[in-house]
Amino acid sequence: MTDHTNDPTLESWVKGARDTDFPIQNLPLGIFSTSTLTPRAGMAIGEYIVDLNALYEKGFLDGLNLSGNVFAQPVLNSFLAGGHTRWSALRRIVSDLLTEGNDTLRPHEQSVLVPQSMAHMHLPLQIPDYTDFYSSMEHASNVGKMFRPNMEALLPNWKHLPVGYHGRASSIVVSGTDFHRPCGQTMKDGDERPEYGPTKQLDIELEMAFVIGQATDMGRRIPTGSVRDFVYGLSLFNDWSARDIQRWEYVPLGPFLGKNFASSLAPWIVSLDALEPFRVEGPEQDPEVLDYLKTSGAQNYDIVLEVYLTPQGGEPSLICTSNHKYLYWNIAQQLAHHTVNGCPVSVGDVYASGTISAPDENGFGSMLELSWKGTRPIQLKDGSTRTFLLDHDTITIRGYCQGNGYRIGFGEVTGTVLPALP
Amino acid sequence: MTDHTNDPTLESWVKGARDTDFPIQNLPLGIFSTSTLTPRAGMAIGEYIVDLNALYEKGFLDGLNLSGNVFAQPVLNSFLAGGHTRWSALRRIVSDLLTEGNDTLRPHEQSVLVPQSMAHMHLPLQIPDYTDFYSSMEHASNVGKMFRPNMEALLPNWKHLPVGYHGRASSIVVSGTDFHRPCGQTMKDGDERPEYGPTKQLDIELEMAFVIGQATDMGRRIPTGSVRDFVYGLSLFNDWSARDIQRWEYVPLGPFLGKNFASSLAPWIVSLDALEPFRVEGPEQDPEVLDYLKTSGAQNYDIVLEVYLTPQGGEPSLICTSNHKYLYWNIAQQLAHHTVNGCPVSVGDVYASGTISAPDENGFGSMLELSWKGTRPIQLKDGSTRTFLLDHDTITIRGYCQGNGYRIGFGEVTGTVLPALP
DSSP states (O other): OOOOTTOTTOOBSSTTGGGSSOOTTTOOEEEEEOSSSOSEEEEEETTEEEEHHHHHHTTTTGGGOOSSOGGGSSSSHHHHTTOHHHHHHHHHHHHHHHBTTOOTTGGGHHHHEEEGGGOEEEOOOOOSOEEEEOOOHHHHHHHHHHHOTTSOSSOTTTTTSOOEEEOOSTTEEETTOOEEOOEEEEOOTTOSSOEEEEOSOEEOOEEEEEEEOSOOOTTOOOOGGGHHHHEEEEEEEEOOEEHHHHHHHOTTTOOOTTTTTOEEEOSOBEEHHHHGGGEEOOOOOSSOOOGGGOOOSOOEEOOEEEEEEEOTTSOOEEEEEEEGGGOSSOHHHHHHHHHTTOOOOOTTOEEEOOOOOOSSGGGOSSHHHHTTTTTSOEEOTTSOEESSOOTTOEEEEEEEEEOSSOEEEEEEEEEEEEOOOO | OOOOTTOTTOOBSSTTGGGSSOOTTTOOEEEEEOSSSOSEEEEEETTEEEEHHHHHHTTTTGGGOOSSOGGGSSSSHHHHTTOHHHHHHHHHHHHHHHBTTOOTTGGGHHHHEEEGGGOEEEOOOOOSOEEEEOOOHHHHHHHHHHHOTTSOSSOTTTTTSOOEEEOOSTTEEETTOOEEOOEEEEOOTTOSSOEEEEOSOEEOOEEEEEEEOSOOOTTOOOOGGGHHHHEEEEEEEEOOEEHHHHHHHOTTTOOOTTTTTOEEEOSOBEEHHHHGGGEEOOOOOSSOOOGGGOOOSOOEEOOEEEEEEEOTTSOOEEEEEEEGGGOSSOHHHHHHHHHTTOOOOOTTOEEEOOOOOOSSGGGOSSHHHHTTTTTSOEEOTTSOEESSOOTTOEEEEEEEEEOSSOEEEEEEEEEEEEOOOO
8 A cells, every 4th residue: 555644734633733743744652541441552633532442452453453552542652662663654644544534433432532632641652762862053052161161162073973872761751750959969159067958059951862673683784874773763852951960970970960860752753654754864964974974865853942931820931943954963873873782772762862952052962051051041921030939839841843735743741849848 | 686697697488498598597689580470579588589479478577567568579679669778677587597406488489499500591670860979999090090091090079078970870771781892982192083894892890889779859868877768789890991982072071972881780690788797997098088977986898899801711710809898989978979069879780999909900890900901901811901891701800708608699790701792
């Protein structure tokens, strides 16, 4: 069957879908429950969710030749392990069922379409490992200028390899999970001894993460040309950071407690298949990279990214507009580098980009950069200012690809800072 | 019932148990299989393994009040999640059943005792997260002297907090799993451009790891005084390292591909209960640590650690003798620090110590230190020398607590370097 899934003119019989983040061209995967439905897999369409467990039970997914119902599970891992052919087949089948003129599902509408307003979204993955890269040249340069003012902004290795580090899987939470301001050890400039207490420099990092859908054995390398067999898709990610804790602890082994108190993942994972029309070329890489990191053509994605800060009881202020396309290192290079030494990847692994900062000041992806280390307060609509986050502040990241008359949206990842626990 | 499990005079009816790493006072947990038995939990006794699945099925473990057979599973996680009371109860029941004079198991000897020579050992845990600390002052000082000769050997934060970083869970393998020399990017001093190829500085790190048996929710802190409710026990750990890859990549976010190609865990986890008689005071901590890191009394363990290097077809040379007691930061401080910001821990998590170097040169826990950055070749029995590992070299780490007339042994963790894959 011809694949029409990315046809911009395709319309769904689900009303209003085109005007949301989730038109029929998107169909992102997530895990949801309601007061009567246990956690299960679903695909967003307009303001609804297609219940994949219900589709499976009614036989509409028989074409996938599954040996069991992977959609009744509380995480997507088992479905993802089926591989790219199955990912594409599911999207094609559901796209077909939702296309205007196809009335197959209409008699079942009540049981297969769940309003998002009635659904509770869950962390969609069991995450075996989580890696965070540092792939935005603008972000790495900004941090370098602030913290190493007398040196080159970029460290010598930065343009030769996609720098990354292992993060904490256990503290990745789904959008909407609030968390307490973390406590920890910090050292003031000039002090003799560190002090303990709640962080005074709670920050965000505007990131996107890719999700692994195909595992490798130890020793196996993934060449840059094979990345799309291994990566299911992308999601929004906020890597909350406590800058004062991080600055004191991070030498010489990297960020630790400044990061691992919470990281927020959006509930919807948008497939690379749906993002295919939005591939663009990334920044030119100079100096030339080593052979195992070479790619050609359009390896980045044109995804507009926005960060909103909402004070308690107030309205959201847009504090940053950036784009995934600015990343110096693309996901093919990140995955090829990560596995060049034989490091095995697992289904459900999450690989975040690092803060995605745009070249201009309004597009810096952290408050550290936006406020330039606290020296340029960020103005909010209510007249108040921020250098770092206050208790009860809410951060919401949104993202979308702008098509001709429709958007492939990522929904949002949001979280609110609660006061530190005593 | 009175707890005799640590009584040094206790004898088992299993012949020769006292003369091995696994006398009745030890009873470490692992996962094994044979040509006829599927992977299951067992406890080592002498040269045998007690099949806990068989004990359970025959009703000998009814006293544990389990709701299902956690011993038939291929990992220990479900059993560990039962908590400290259950860990101690299992060890007490099995100790009692194996004590000389108790004939209960004798009629079942063939079906409950499996010779270790017939068993295949498995990675005993599903590992949600893995953290590696850097808690030996001798190791951190040695590295500092070698790599930052013009600065203080210890960085300013080192004596104020147990420095650590997140490692890769997917590449932790059980003892006996060989691996290929990893490839990666390195930069020679004075060169303009990095090069790609097999590491030329493949190293070991003599470490021990503790294993979490009780989870926490996000936001919860574990005080130093509660560590023994959360930690099941200790095991031997070899954190293989590619020094040339590590040196080029690790600034500013820490070790990554120089570590995550393989880390080896011993098959047996020795309970803190069994190690209780071997608690000793650690090094004095000066300056005084912050309140949340304070402990008192004997928080370290007197565990002799030995590293052997065996060339292909040759005999083992002892290249290092160290001891767990030298660690500056103890496991209570490590866990209290890791959770002070609310980072959640999970059952099966592995927390490694970092290289455990002794104060004297024969006790340095890495070849980097033993050969002092390649300047003092290590002499082997066959007359050959090493600065770093050659292909087909085998490293074996052994460890034991010396009691009065018996040892609480950890068995060994071993692995052989295979040539790099093309």
